[in-house]
Amino acid sequence: MYLIIAYDVNVARVNKVKKFLRKYLHWVQNSVFEGEATQATLEEIKIGLKEIIDEGEDMVVIYKFRSVEAFKKEIIGVEKGYCEEII
């Protein structure tokens, strides 16, 4: 499947979440990641996120698609994720 994950977490945990998601997905922009994942990987991601975040304060939204073909993507402004990868 294909995932888009966006998080809104306390600044104290934001880098931990970013570092963790980087192991599985591509960074798109500040607090958004996307990429292919198996069901098993998704479960791993969810377990890891629950360990890092405070579920009473933070929020992570996971959008799940059958494939990357399920959507079209358009960017306005700079492609931050792309810049990061080529630096």
Add this chain to the structure above:
Amino acid sequence: MYLIIAYDVNVARVNKVKKFLRKYLHWVQNSVFEGEATQATLEEIKIGLKEIIDEGEDMVVIYKFRSVEAFKKEIIGVEKGYCEEII
């Protein structure tokens, strides 16, 4: 169509973007909105965003789907958008 819009903009413009997108879509969490839109509305949103953001510094990513059925959504932690609506 259905849209998910995530933005990563300079703090000087973040409230402007939020206020603008609120006119068209539902707030999901810090810097993420989603909702139904026609092609005409999407064009209006894009024009408006280009007026607000600095295209050399900011980034807005627009994910476009045929319908809300194109994805499944899962939330870990608090449902911020929902809280905001009921307050």
